[in-house]
Amino acid sequence: MHLQKYERIPRATIARLAVYVQELEVMEQQGIKVISSEKLAWSCGVNPSQIRKDLAYFGEFGVRGVGYYVYELREAIKQSLGMDRTWNVVMVGVGNLGRALLRHHLLRKRGFVIVAAFDCDPFKIGEEIAGIEVQCTSKLPQSTIDMGVEIGIITTPPERAQRAANYLIEGGIKGIVNFAPSRITAPENVVVEYVDFIHNLFSVAFNITQHQIKGLL
Amino acid sequence: MHLQKYERIPRATIARLAVYVQELEVMEQQGIKVISSEKLAWSCGVNPSQIRKDLAYFGEFGVRGVGYYVYELREAIKQSLGMDRTWNVVMVGVGNLGRALLRHHLLRKRGFVIVAAFDCDPFKIGEEIAGIEVQCTSKLPQSTIDMGVEIGIITTPPERAQRAANYLIEGGIKGIVNFAPSRITAPENVVVEYVDFIHNLFSVAFNITQHQIKGLL
DNA sequence: TGTATATTGTTAAAAATTTCACTATGCACC
DNA sequence: GGTGCATAGTGAAATTTTTAACAATATACA
Ligand SMILES: NC(=O)c1ccc[n+]([C@@H]2O[C@H](COP(=O)([O-])OP(=O)(O)OC[C@H]3O[C@@H](n4cnc5c(N)ncnc54)[C@H](O)[C@@H]3O)[C@@H](O)[C@H]2O)c1
Ligand SMILES: NC(=O)c1ccc[n+]([C@@H]2O[C@H](COP(=O)([O-])OP(=O)(O)OC[C@H]3O[C@@H](n4cnc5c(N)ncnc54)[C@H](O)[C@@H]3O)[C@@H](O)[C@H]2O)c1
Numbered sequence: 390m391h392l393q394k395y396e397r398i399p400r401a402t403i404a405r406l407a408v409y410v411q412e413l414e415v416m417e418q419q420g421i422k423v424i425s426s427e428k429l430a431w432s433c434g435v436n437p438s439q440i441r442k443d444l445a446y447f448g449e450f451g452v453r454g455v456g457y458y459v460y461e462l463r464e465a466i467k468q469s470l471g472m473d474r475t476w477n478v479v480m481v482g483v484g485n486l487g488r489a490l491l492r493h494h495l496l497r498k499r500g501f502v503i504v505a506a507f508d509c510d511p512f513k514i515g516e517e518i519a520g521i522e523v524q525c526t527s528k529l530p531q532s533t534i535d536m537g538v539e540i541g542i543i544t545t546p547p548e549r550a551q552r553a554a555n556y557l558i559e560g561g562i563k564g565i566v567n568f569a570p571s572r573i574t575a576p577e578n579v580v581v582e583y584v585d586f587i588h589n590l591f592s593v594a595f596n597i598t599q600h601q602i603k604g605l606l
Numbered sequence: 607m608h609l610q611k612y613e614r615i616p617r618a619t620i621a622r623l624a625v626y627v628q629e630l631e632v633m634e635q636q637g638i639k640v641i642s643s644e645k646l647a648w649s650c651g652v653n654p655s656q657i658r659k660d661l662a663y664f665g666e667f668g669v670r671g672v673g674y675y676v677y678e679l680r681e682a683i684k685q686s687l688g689m690d691r692t693w694n695v696v697m698v699g700v701g702n703l704g705r706a707l708l709r710h711h712l713l714r715k716r717g718f719v720i721v722a723a724f725d726c727d728p729f730k731i732g733e734e735i736a737g738i739e740v741q742c743t744s745k746l747p748q749s750t751i752d753m754g755v756e757i758g759i760i761t762t763p764p765e766r767a768q769r770a771a772n773y774l775i776e777g778g779i780k781g782i783v784n785f786a787p788s789r790i791t792a793p794e795n796v797v798v799e800y801v802d803f804i805h806n807l808f809s810v811a812f813n814i815t816q817h818q819i820k821g822l823l
Numbered sequence: 824t825g826t827a828t829a830t831t832g833t834t835a836a837a838a839a840t841t842t843c844a845c846t847a848t849g850c851a852c853c
Numbered sequence: 854g855g856t857g858c859a860t861a862g863t864g865a866a867a868t869t870t871t872t873a874a875c876a877a878t879a880t881a882c883a
Contacts, residue, residue: 399870403812407805411787425830432789437830438872445832453831454879470808471815478807489706495787501807540810563817564810566803570628570712572649580813582806586783588624589799590695590718591687593757593781595620596797598688600780616840642860655842658862670861671849824883831878838871847862853855 402443406466408433409440413463425456472500477538479562480506481553482545483513483523486568490544491519504536505529507556509549526556533560540564547571554581619660623683625650626657630680642673689717694755696779697723698770699762700730700740703785707761708736718757722749724773743773750777757781764788771798 412432416424430437444450444462447469451457467473478496480487483506490496491503507526508514516523524532533541541557543550543565550569557565564580567573575581629649633641647654661667661679664686668674684690695713697704700723707713708720724743725731733740741749750758758774760767760782767786774782781797784790792798 397869398816400809401870403809404805407802407808408789412789415788427830434789436872438874439870441830441832442871449832451831452879453877454829454881456830470812472808472811476807476811485706485709489702492702495804496807499804499807501804501811539814540807563814566806566810568803571632572625572629572651578817580810580817582810582813584803584806585624585628586785586801586803587712587716587718588621589783589801590693590713590716590757591624591689592617592620593783593797593799594689594693594718595687596799597756597780599615600795600797614839618840644860653842654860655844655863656840658860659841662862666862668861669849670847671859673860826883827881829878829880831876833876834874836871836873839869841866841868843864843866845863845865848860850857850859852857 396446398446402446403470405433405435405439405443406470409443410463410466410470410472413459413466417459417463421459423456424459424462426451429457475500475502476540477502477504477536478540478542479504479529479533479536479538479557479560480542480544481508481526481529481556482543482549482569483508483516483518484544484546487542487544488518490542491521501540503542504538505532507532526553529556530560533557533562538562540566543567543569543573545569613663615663619663620687622650622652622656622660623687626660627680627683627687627689630676630683634676634680638676640673641676641679643668646674692717692719693757694719694721694753695757695759696721696746696750696753696755696774696777697759697761698725698743698746698773699760699766699786700725700733700735701761701763704759704761705735707759708738720759721753721755722746724749743770746773747777750774750779755779757783760784760786760790762786 426437426440430440450462450465478501480503491506503521506521506523507529508523509526513523514525541562543553545553547569550567550571551573554565554573554575558575558579565575566582566584568584570585573581643654643657647657667679667682695718697720708723720738723738723740724746725740726743730740731742758779760770762770764786767784767788768790771782771790771792775792775796783799783801785801787802790798
């Protein structure tokens with residue numbers, strides 16, 4: 390077990406470490422055994438020092454003069470991120486996006502197991518998607534407590550997100566990923582993360598415009 | 607038209623501006639006409655100075671001693687982000703996620719119109735989803751040129767993402783949003799943005815663990 | 824065993840971003 | 854018109870994050 394030095398770790402570091410894992414997996418499949426920070430950086434689109442710095446928060450995983458052993462590094466990062474275990478997840482709101490996520494097999498592969506899904510629409514209750522039966526939202530709090538679920542995913546319409554969050558909080562959840570484009574309030578001890586990929590479209594659109602403006606100057 | 611001062615704008619600012627728009631819309635629906643940076647900050651989960659600073663990149667939109675007029679500010683931000691127009695978008699890969707996005711009406715509301723969808727699976731070609739007929743990928747480059755499409759969304763499996771990107775690039779696209787968990791290479795003049803919400807799950811999981819560790823100390 | 828080479832871990836510098844503190848200004852009411 | 858109050862805009866300070874530089878060290882090979 391590698392000791393994490395006790396420093397606050399930049400959230401950007403966490404996101405990058407996840408990318409490193411992803412690229413290391415590709416490399417492993419290609420039969421690459423050893424990789425330098427320079428080459429890994431190149432394929433992740435970051436600076437080599439950045440990689441070494443990011444890793445330094447968690448320990449020493451490389452061999453000077455040699456590089457990193459792909460398999461070992463991947464495992465070490467996963468362990469550092471707490472990804473060497475599985476997390477039980479529940480979903481609230483089984484609509485278009487919810488269904489897509491339920492059918493997304495990569496979640497399980499990454500250690501996130503959706504153990505239950507809830508919706509308030511009586512027409513959806515009882516339906517089975519990817520082996521999960523949709524249940525009535527009223528059962529949520531007790532279920533999550535019983536199953537020891539730690540993470541909740543919200544995929545309801547935005548105006549229902551707070552209500553969904555309240556159920557999850559009542560169910561003793563420790564973290565929420567909210568896909569609805571609305572802010573929610575939760576107690577201090579509940580970690581909340583927002584996902585909204587329209588932001589990414591905004592960002593691309595904005596950068597295209599900037600590019601064009603720059604081109605004209 | 608507000609003049610953008612010529613400075614590089616932090617990418618985080620762009621993401622936040624999109625959140626401000628979202629919250630301003632909610633406030634507008636609630637009949638709120640004027641808002642202070644402090645109150646807006648509160649509901650967006652950021653610092654008030656941050657809001658004022660973010661806005662300052664694009665101009666002066668408020669009234670000292672009063673605050674910001676909700677409607678005007680929203681419009682001003684949208685204009686600054688280049689969101690006062692519509693963007694034509696194409697999708698490559700109509701699977702679980704692709705379908706969800708095609709049916710996601712908020713995209714259109716935000717000015718992103720999916721004008722065509724492509725897949726290489728013969729069983730999917732010809733199918734109609736949310737009014738869009740799935741076409742064969744081989745038609746992509748010519749179609750995007752003909753329709754003047756500027757943004758491409760990739761929702762293929764990761765190992766196909768580069769191929770999808772190549773089609774888009776051939777079709778003269780200016781920006782790509784890649785939902786597949788793999789890096790792609792594209793010419794300098796093509797803006798690429800990656801979306802992977804497993805990162806957000808990682809982040810929540812990590813923060814839950816940290817929280818618990820901190821609790822123990 | 825010694826030397827050259829590669830590449831990490833780490834410290835220091837630079838750059839970017841956020842927050843603070845203060846100034847300027849608009850509004851309401853006397 | 855003057856005064857008090859609220860709040861935007863802004864330059865400077867603080868903080869965070871990234872990048873660069875280099876010392877430490879493992880390997881290969883003479
Ligand atoms: N569809 C997409 O691709 C997409 C993309 C990005 C974000 N989103 C966001 O994700 C959310 C869901 O989108 P969608 O397209 O799946 O919408 P949807 O309308 O298809 O699904 C929403 C589901 O939530 C259920 N629901 C509503 N209130 C509920 C409650 N209180 N408790 C439990 N379930 C409840 C509804 O019955 C419905 O099944 C929205 O907020 C949307 O903005 C969707
Ligand atoms: N399902 C989700 O909720 C989800 C969530 C996050 C990320 N993703 C990612 O999004 C991508 C799509 O996921 P999915 O669940 O929709 O997968 P999927 O297998 O359901 O869909 C992929 C689609 O891409 C098509 N395709 C494959 N190669 C193609 C090519 N060269 N050109 C055009 N089309 C091609 C396939 O025919 C299929 O229809 C994956 O990379 C996945 O990791 C999915």
